[in-house]
Amino acid sequence: MWEGKREHPRLILHNFITPEECKELEFIHKSCSTVGYRPNVFSTTLSHLIATNSPHLLIPFVSIRERLKEKMEETFGCEYELFIEFTGLISWCRGASIGWHSDDNRQYLKQRDFSAVCYLNSYGKDFKGGLFRFQSGEPATIPPSAGDVIMYTADDRNIHSVDEVTDGERLTLAMWFTRDSSHDEDSNLISRLSQCASPEFPLPLPASANMYWFCPHQHANLNTGFDICVARLHLLGFDVHSLPEEDRSLDASEQLMGLVQLAKGGELLARKFTNVLHALQVVQFCHWKASELKTSKVGSDAVEEVKAMSRPQLETINALNAVFLPDEGLVTTTFGYLCSNGEEKDSLNLTDASSAIASWEEYTCKLLKELLSSLPQWETYQTLHKVESG
Numbered sequence: 001m002w003e004g005k006r007e008h009p010r011l012i013l014h015n016f017i018t019p020e021e022c023k024e025l026e027f028i029h030k031s032c033s034t035v036g037y038r039p040n041v042f043s044t045t046l047s048h049l050i051a052t053n054s055p056h057l058l059i060p061f062v063s064i065r066e067r068l069k070e071k072m073e074e075t076f077g078c079e080y081e082l083f084i085e086f087t088g089l090i091s092w093c094r095g096a097s098i099g100w101h102s103d104d105n106r107q108y109l110k111q112r113d114f115s116a117v118c119y120l121n122s123y124g125k126d127f128k129g130g131l132f133r134f135q136s137g138e139p140a141t142i143p144p145s146a147g148d149v150i151m152y153t154a155d156d157r158n159i160h161s162v163d164e165v166t167d168g169e170r171l172t173l174a175m176w177f178t179r180d181s182s183h184d185e186d187s188n189l190i191s192r193l194s195q196c197a198s199p200e201f202p203l204p205l206p207a208s209a210n211m212y213w214f215c216p217h218q219h220a221n222l223n224t225g226f227d228i229c230v231a232r233l234h235l236l237g238f239d240v241h242s243l244p245e246e247d248r249s250l251d252a253s254e255q256l257m258g259l260v261q262l263a264k265g266g267e268l269l270a271r272k273f274t275n276v277l278h279a280l281q282v283v284q285f286c287h288w289k290a291s292e293l294k295t296s297k298v299g300s301d302a303v304e305e306v307k308a309m310s311r312p313q314l315e316t317i318n319a320l321n322a323v324f325l326p327d328e329g330l331v332t333t334t335f336g337y338l339c340s341n342g343e344e345k346d347s348l349n350l351t352d353a354s355s356a357i358a359s360w361e362e363y364t365c366k367l368l369k370e371l372l373s374s375l376p377q378w379e380t381y382q383t384l385h386k387v388e389s390g
């Protein structure tokens, strides 16, 4: 069944994830990611999605997880034995790498039996460096390609590494599988969903006031970094304007948790977003769906007003950037792809972002409806699975 020998139980699958699924997961990651578990790594776990009041974003993972688990059990001959231990979108930015290791190499990781790494973007096209390598056995080197999956045992028969990423953002869906039901991710997620899932429209909520990422390898007293949301918006050419709060005593980090507006090229969009995460989700949605949204141009009455910025508004933006984005260059070197000449910056304007709001709301409602109708069955069977509607 496996391509390699028995000493190195592993399987490479090509195009297991569709291009549309890759794009949707990329949208989720770019609108929700937080600081990851290694230097220059950013992650979006399923529990983080629940914590940021975006539980509906679990839905796009459901059928992918199900298919991967089935394939894993079939490949390694352990039908109905496995539980998913961890699911996360992980991006490896410039400077990120990992040396030789097996995935169960810590006492607290011993429950891990199998690993699956799904590539959501491609070596050469989206990033440089970042080759996956097995220390022994074939294949030895794997250049990530969108849609491909590597499955392998988590023990020392599959010691592997990832070369340093030298440009761009390398995106994966990483999953671990276990035979130990006490490490079942699903039952944990379901109990959290049962506590929080309300039929109300979910407006994203930053999980904590601090989404600030510190750049490693800097001299300790020269610490620089950025707020992840502000940085991601900046990469698409948008600035954030916060609205004056009644309570002026709020410290800087709180300003992104309240009402914000989007600005670009000296103009400001009248529409107010609940917080920076809300603005980011809409903008990333707009980026994901850009070609569709442009062809189906919504009536101009739906387009919100774009006005020239006043001087105090410009000053507010500059003050926010000084705190949350002190080093603009760091954003491009971390999240950008230098080969692409920063064309992403000019791809969207304020009117595009404004007309994407309705479609983003529609998308969110559709997923929420599916979540709410699936949850009773998930609770009964204690697994996240595709529930046929109607």
Ligand SMILES: O=C(O)CCC(=O)C(=O)O
Pocket (backbone or CB within 6 Å): 098, 103, 117, 132, 160, 161, 162, 172, 174
């Ligand atoms: O991203 C990859 O290709 C593998 C990552 C990895 O080895 C790990 O996170 O343990």
Ligand SMILES: [Fe+2]
Pocket (backbone or CB within 6 Å): 101, 102, 103, 160
């Ligand atoms: Fe690994």
